[in-house]
Amino acid sequence: MEPRDLGSPAPWRRLLASRSFAIGGVLLVAIALAAVFAPVLAPYDPLRGNFRLRLSPPGPLHWLGTDHFGRDILSRLLFGARLSLAIGAATTVASGLLGALIGAPAGYFRRLDEPLMRLMDALMAFPAILLAMAIAATLGASVGNVIIALAIATTPHTARVVRASVLVVRELEFVEAARSIGATETRILLRHVLLNCLGPLIVRLTYVFAIAVLAEAALSYIGVGPPPPAPSFGNIIAGGRDFLVTAPWITIAPGSAIIAIVLALNLLGDGLRDVLDPRLRI
């Protein structure tokens, strides 16, 4: 097996040819643009409502209706996309860093493997929702705490992905070669091994992003997400739970937005996987 070189043009060309990647990419860019330009696009202040217009159904004034404060759902969705994407991105970065930090030594140094992986098992056996609830009860619900909880919850699997790649790469000839010319273990790990695990890691992190968007919604729904009045998707859905009969539009719109983002990320991930990590075919 040859070490993959992300710098060469071939993978990128193959990536652009991938239909999954193209559809997912376009969709995600569109959503990201909507989020970035939310202050321009949103017809109303997402936080300020007019209580005389509470629970208005979708219509010309409020395309997606209003919630029980009389706040415009469309405006809240646009700003909500910012929050969801920001939480997703931050979780992805954190999970990637922690996963590499734990997975790489575990795969490379045999003595560290067992203790690190048992710790990861313990975290995996701890449902993320309950962990987030405990954190929210301790520190109060906040965006930062949501990211901490999601990072903790997604790191074990990321670490496993990195570890598995490292186990393979460790035995390859070019690593042996580096060793034979006297490179230190740490240097080999950082320079050669980690670089060659990037493919699977990037694929995994695309899915982490998707998982984070889904999990943020679930956390907000049970009341431990970003505190109100933040317009996160989960908060909007939670705000509609008492009005499923009288105002179902509050619940339907944000769910559809979540599906769009997660679908885009999954498509993107599939495209990346086909190119970067052909061994995986889930």
Add this chain to the structure above:
Amino acid sequence: MTRTFGRRTILAAGAGALVAPSVLRGQARGGDAVLAIVQAPPSLDAQVTSAQAARNVNLHMYETLFARDENARPVPDLASGVHISDDGRTYVFTLRSDVRFHNGKRLEAEDVVASIERYRRVGASPSLLAAIESVTATKRDEVTIRLKEVQATFLDNLSSPRAPIAIYPAEEAAKPANQIAFIGTGPFRFVEYRPDSHVRLERFGDYVPNPNARGRDGFAGRKEVTLNSVTFRFMPEAGARTAALEAGEIHFVESVDGPTARRLGGNPRFAIYRALPFAFQVIKFNHALGPTADVRFRRAIVAALDMEEIMAVSYPDIYQLDGAWIFPGTAFHTLEGTGPYNKPDLALARRLLAEAGYRGERLTFIVDNLRSNVDTATVVQQRVREIGVAIDLSVSDWPTVSRIGFTPTGWHFWAHGFGIEPFEGPGSVMAPWVNGLSQQRPDPAIDAMFAELNRAFDEGERRRIFSRFQAHMWEQAVAIKAGNYGLFQAATTRLRDFVPYRIPRMWGVRLDA
């Protein structure tokens, strides 16, 4: 005006001479009622909890010596009467002779003594009984309580439903908190408790409705039961409660929202009851920290708020705009001193804010995750944003919020309901502000008024004290009362003779087949 405390004897109206004919006599018994309540009772040991959800269930199973009548006044329940000594410090209670516990044992004085002693050890509101010097069983059916000092509110306290001073059999009263068998004297007996699902009670066959009382009367009165059983199902999801009622799975819903009440009200199969007023929506200030320590800042917030917006969002269609710190329709209700209430004036608010020297520091509004409280906090946050006050909401669960809210740091605003306090009367409304408990800085004026109220036996005198307290609350903006709110309760029309009260009483009602 002073009034000496005279020797008096309180006996229930009707006084045993005339046994009121049962309103329900001759009616068929039967029916298994299922009620949807929002929260599960945290404990079925009635003495150790003051949560509303616990009262719903516990006050069907347990009774007290005195209990509140329909107008929240104390009347005899397990006692047939009380004799109060000339100096006002000795209360001699005579027990009814026809009362049995659910285990078949007859109620005796030793049970009452053991129960009151237990309450003083582990009860949730020991301050209710703080005036007691001694409790003794002076006869088999006579209990004598000696007070350390005269207390005008002693019978109010003894009959408080808050964390009821429930009478248990002596052997249960010997057990630690939360470890008793659920045995009381009430019209229903305990059958089973399934956490996160339901509590089931059944009619207590040997129950004797209080012969001294006439008809249903608050927590006291004649508790006549026709139902075979009552099941309280815990249903936190509003949609699920309504759907279950419409599907005929349950017969009564403790609380439905406004739009649903309107929809169900149009259907002849359902009856809608309005329990209004049920509670106050209150916004507390921390007087020990930052800008909220300054009365001008607090007044600025009062001036900024549109109470109608708060109430209409938090309690759609079931609120009253009322600045009085007691329920309308009660003897103590007056609008005196409520001038600043609901006069939204952003210009005035800005001026007061400038006087207070507020410099844009971010303030913390703590709130538990109950929807209506979060709604109130959100409306306040967005409203005061317009006068330049920056508030962050800190939403957490009740244990965390109530832990922070009774400390002098970590919060500036805190919103929650006051329900049982105004029901109990002026003393209970004032108590949370005594010694600076709720505002975190003692207010000598309130403390003095509270002491006066405790000494005053004259109703007119008590009214004057309370209206001074009310004026003080608004003038100093000690806290904000946003309005009264209620509950829409919905039931199948098969449930007959239901009258809303502090809890959904299942005595005096019947369920048609």
Add this chain to the structure above:
Amino acid sequence: MLLAFVLRRLGGAGVVFLLVSLLAFLLIWLVPGDAVAVLLDAAASPEETARLRAALGLDRAPLEQMLAWYGGLARGELGHSLLLNRSVAEALLERLPVTLSLAALALATAVVLGTSAGIGAALAHGSWFDQALMGAALFGLSVPDFWLGLMFIIVFALGLGWFPTGGFVPFSESPVGWARSLALPGLALGLTQMGFIARMARSAMLDVLDQDFVRTAEAKGLSRRRIILVHALPNALVPIVTVIGIVSGALLGGSVVIEQVFSIPGVGRLIVGAILARDFPVIQGGLIFLAGVYLLVNLIVDLLYAVIDPRVRLA
């Protein structure tokens, strides 16, 4: 060799248990407030709160509570709930059938639908049918399960009235009621996990169909049906089984939220309620229990894996 493998895994599980319980204690120490707050209304004074705390034995030092808890665990006791009037073991055991029913239904939905869709897609490789099935699988992966549950409530419970909006009917009380009460939450959970299994099944099947022995069978002129059922399918099942382990983990987490949405009195809701009420013995016991289930499922999956595929080294 199998025994050695199981013993080694059990040893590892012991370490994980210890870590989980330590993590739980850490959280409990950090979380402010205690069960007394749930018993009292907002007007309780700090003195009243402190008295009741002492009456309930909640004023002991954290270390003392922790040692007492491990002592109990050594005797096989999980302690007594502060609020539910029963032991933690009883509280868990009475919820177990509920959560197991829900998880079993969801898993059955996910496995049956997912495997059939995946194999169907593999057999029709490259056709519109394949693409449609995989599109649906991807869509399923992208839907939040609790939101799907809410949609089901709007349509099938509130709109059409076919199912209850929530609650749970024990099987012993009414089998039909049991099935109706679990249908919507089970489907919501199962459908969102289905996509994962479908994608895995398709890829496993494609791998197998590509292998020499299948080609040989084809060359020998065996019927396509026989090739698929006898040769390809058993081999394709191996990776599918491993995915079921992952899905089971996801179901445990997912059931916590779904139990909230549908007011189902399962283990997840027990623990959520315990966190909200600071019923520490239940939190501790519940987390240990969930970890145990998780580890057990993964152990079974690994064993199954070893049994179906003898090439797997158990070292």
